[in-house]
Amino acid sequence: MSWRLRTPETGLLVVDVQEKLVAAVQEPAGWVERVGILVKAAKLLEIPVAITEQVPAKLGKTVPAILQAAGKIAPVSKTKFSAAEAGKGLGKKRVLVAGCEAHVCVRQTVYELRLREVQPVLVADAVGSRKISDRELALQEMRHDGIVVTTTEAVLFELLETAEHPKFKELQTLIK
Numbered sequence: 006m007s008w009r010l011r012t013p014e015t016g017l018l019v020v021d022v023q024e025k026l027v028a029a030v031q032e033p034a035g036w037v038e039r040v041g042i043l044v045k046a047a048k049l050l051e052i053p054v055a056i057t058e059q060v061p062a063k064l065g066k067t068v069p070a071i072l073q074a075a076g077k078i079a080p081v082s083k084t085k086f087s088a089a090e091a092g093k094g095l096g097k098k099r100v101l102v103a104g105c106e107a108h109v110c111v112r113q114t115v116y117e118l119r120l121r122e123v124q125p126v127l128v129a130d131a132v133g134s135r136k137i138s139d140r141e142l143a144l145q146e147m148r149h150d151g152i153v154v155t156t157t158e159a160v161l162f163e164l165l166e167t168a169e170h171p172k173f174k175e176l177q178t179l180i181k
Contacts, residue, residue, distance in 0.1 A: 008099070008124065008126060008153040009163065010099060010126065010160065010164050011164075012050050012051070012052055012164055014097055014098040014099055015052050015097055015098075015099045015100070015101065015164065016053045016054070016055070016092065016096070016097035016099070016100045016101070017043055017044065017047040017052055017053070017054045017055070017095075017101045017103070018054075018056075018057070018088060018091060018092040018095065018100050018101065018102050018103070018104075018114065019040055019043075019044060019054065019055070019056040019057070019071060019075075019103055020057055020102065020105065020110050020111050020114055021058060021059045021088070021105055021106075021110050022037060022040055022056075022067055022068055022071050022103075022104050022105060023058055023059065023064045023065045023067055023068065024064070024065030024067075024068055025063075025064045025065045026059075026064055026105050027068050027105070029135045030105050030106065030133035030134060030135050031133075031135075032133060032134065032137045032140060033130060033133065033140075035130075036105075036130065036131055036132065036133040037068060037070065037071070037133075038070075039103070039128070039130050039131040039157045040071060040103045040104065040131045041070050041071055041074045042157055042161075042179045042180060043128060043131055043157055043160070044071060044074040045074050045179055046161050046164070046176055046179055047101075048074070048075075049172050049175055050164055050172060050176075052164075053096070053097065054075060054095075055078075055081065055088075055092060055094060055095055056071065056075060056078055056079075056080040056081065056091075057080060057081050057082075057083050057088040057091050057110075058082050059083060059084070059110060060082075060083075060084055061080075061082055066080070067080045086110045086113045086114075087110065087113040087116075087117040088104075088110060088114045089113075089117035089118045089120075089121055092114060092118050092123060092125070093118065093121050093123055098123065098124060099123070099124045099125075099126055100118055100123050100124070100125055100126070101126050101128055102114060102115055102118070102125050102126065102127050103128045103131035103132055104131075104132060104133075105133045105134060106133065106134040106135065106139070106140075107132045107133065107140040107143040107144060108134055108139040108140065108142065108143035109134075111132055111143070112143050112146070112147065115147055115152055116147075116150075119152070124153070125152055125153070126152075126153045126155060126160070127147055127152055127153065127154045127155070128155060128156065128157055128160055129144055129154050129155065129156060130157055131157050157180065158180050161176050161179070161180060
């Protein structure tokens with residue numbers, strides 16, 4: 006199966022971008038901003054979005070910037086580390102995965118999505134971990150296992166396909 010992204014076949018899963026986690030996850034710089042860009046772009050392109058929260062009573066709610074970008078999309082609370090159920094619920098062949106932490110919830114989500122016959126596409130610059138070594142090792146492992154690992158900008162231009170896309174200028178302003 007090709008990993009090429011087409012808007013009708015693609016969903017976005019935002020994993021656990023919560024107050025207490027975000028405060029602890031500093032690497033890579035700007036990762037939460039890129040999650041917000043992905044959410045805004047998904048809305049512009051009419052790509053369905055799911056947002057999860059790992060035990061929000063302990064880790065807090067999704068950060069305000071992501072909630073604002075998401076609009077009426079309500080986060081789904083979970084206790085299981087994997088968010089694959091929410092990703093599978095998008096009903097798409099391919100699911101962009103962003104959030105934290107790369108080596109726990111994101112990693113387990115990616116592998117479980119694949120087991121559920123959904124192709125995960127990991128947006129690496131929109132994924133964080135508390136320790137840079139945990140993040141780097143998780144990304145390396147997933148790439149080695151055949152998971153597509155890419156960037157926010159690559160994903161957006163892949164979805165647009167052409168500079169003549171009616172949403173090109175709006176999306177271009179998100180990444181500049």
